[in-house]
Amino acid sequence: MNDTEGHVDILVCMAGTGGTGFGTASYLHSRNPNLQVVLVQPHPDSRLTPEHPDAQIIDGVLPAYDVPESALSDYLRSDWSDACINVRTEEAYETAHEVLRAEGLFLGTSAAAALHAAVQVGRRPENQGKNIVVIVPDNGMKYLSTPMYRKKR
Numbered sequence: 553m554n555d556t557e558g559h560v561d562i563l564v565c566m567a568g569t570g571g572t573g574f575g576t577a578s579y580l581h582s583r584n585p586n587l588q589v590v591l592v593q594p595h596p597d598s599r600l601t602p603e604h605p606d607a608q609i610i611d612g613v614l615p616a617y618d619v620p621e622s623a624l625s626d627y628l629r630s631d632w633s634d635a636c637i638n639v640r641t642e643e644a645y646e647t648a649h650e651v652l653r654a655e656g657l658f659l660g661t662s663a664a665a666a667l668h669a670a671v672q673v674g675r676r677p678e679n680q681g682k683n684i685v686v687i688v689p690d691n692g693m694k695y696l697s698t699p700m701y702r703k704k705r
Contacts, residue, residue, distance in 0.1 A: 561682035591633035660690030
């Protein structure tokens, strides 16, 4: 809040299990009733399903949009957000590699997916000059032995 002098126009956060996003969105809404919340979830191609049993997933992230309500938790619901962006695991990997090379930040898949979505939101003409905050929920430590950080040849 200090960095934005208490003003946040848009919050971008992962669906996750819902707690962090819901709590943060609730607090920020109390400060700015016009806050827009963009929920980030894995693209259908990046979810383990019978159709995609070997999909590389974005760890710790569940979808909140386009799923049966019975699959949602008390906090993971689409009704506390204004929009949703689906991110493919490959897009998260690319973002993580780019940010590691350019900025030296070591992101995990969900952090990279959130940042990927936040960049998309920030590029929209209607969002020029707005304060956009993104929650970066993990680092890359647990991903060193996964396809995310395996050396490309």
